[in-house]
Amino acid sequence: MARIKTEKNISRKDVIVTKAAALFREKGFKAASMRDLAESVGVEAASLYNHIKSKTELLHELCFGVANRFMQKIDEIEAGPGTAIEKVEKLLRFHINEMIEHYEEVYVSDREWKHLSDPYLSNFQNQRRIYRKRFAAIIENGIRNKEIKKIDAPTAVLIMLHAVSGIESWHRSTQKISAESLEDNMITILVGGLVNR
Template identity: 75%
Template sequence: MLVYFCFMGRIKTDSNTTRKEVIIRKAAELFREKGYKAASMRDLADTVGVEAASLYNHIHSKSELLHIICFDVANRFTQKMDELEAEKIPIIQKIEKLLRFHISGMVHHFEEVYVSDREWKHLADPYLSNYQNQRRTYRKRFAAIIEEGIRKKEVKKVDAPTAVLIMLHAISGIESWHRSKQKINGKELEESMIAILVGGLKTSR
């Protein structure tokens, strides 16, 4: 017979949100803030408002949290790429659209996108190789678009993989925009970035 003094209550959920989703959300915040390895399950439990052991009623392991976050993001991007490839618009517009998708992902789903971008190293096989493959082919598809642009003379002659690398990492730099004190608003940021990045690609006339 055991008496509970400081009973903490259940994890609060809005309707349409499972407790697991709440945990994943908080995990993303925490992993972003401290890094996957430095964030402990006890930390996570605190921010969720529960004891560490209780988390395991909803999830299987810490690593599950990471791979859910990573693949959620990766799949969203892959899906967007599918749609984009099917569209019949000028290449330079395709590129712009893709960049805008990346930028707004980084602005509005910051925690998840950032974690998937920086912490995927800590995935365990077979998820690790899976993730790496998905990422690699995504970049190849992106590079293929740029190369098509070069053939059609819409895009300046550049090394396509290098261009992809620049674009994607430039966008991941939005991280420091989030961190900065006096930040311009999200829409301005987007336009500035597009101007520089797309401007750097267009054939100069």
């Protein structure tokens, strides 16, 4: 009986959640079966249930883990100093880094949240809505004091967020440019599209 290997401070549940992220990313939540997951963990499917309550619980963990990190960051940025453009850039860099470093979780959270079930679903949607409004508010500030072009702020937010999710393609491409220059390029184009001059 080969047990799930664990290192210090990493529970077996954490191992499962991480493997689930990779699997859900690859196949999609619905198409990924618990038997697939079990195989990737190195255990029988039923054994997983010693550590988790259900398949959907895995999705909760992933989605809200990511959502909370973003919420925390926007708290920090809103409260902190800096011009509107600087704040947008900070937030954007955070998004980009998250998508580079925690690719699988962020991607899954972004694409598969539809398969959450209530009350988690509405909860997640709410958080998302609020987050975008706060992001838009930063941009609107920038528009008011002429830092930023006169554009529709929600549209700008929508562009930023979705553009970042394109990093998925970067991960999969065979000849990647470096992570740093990916980040810089994205900032150049996206922030460059906002600034007023």
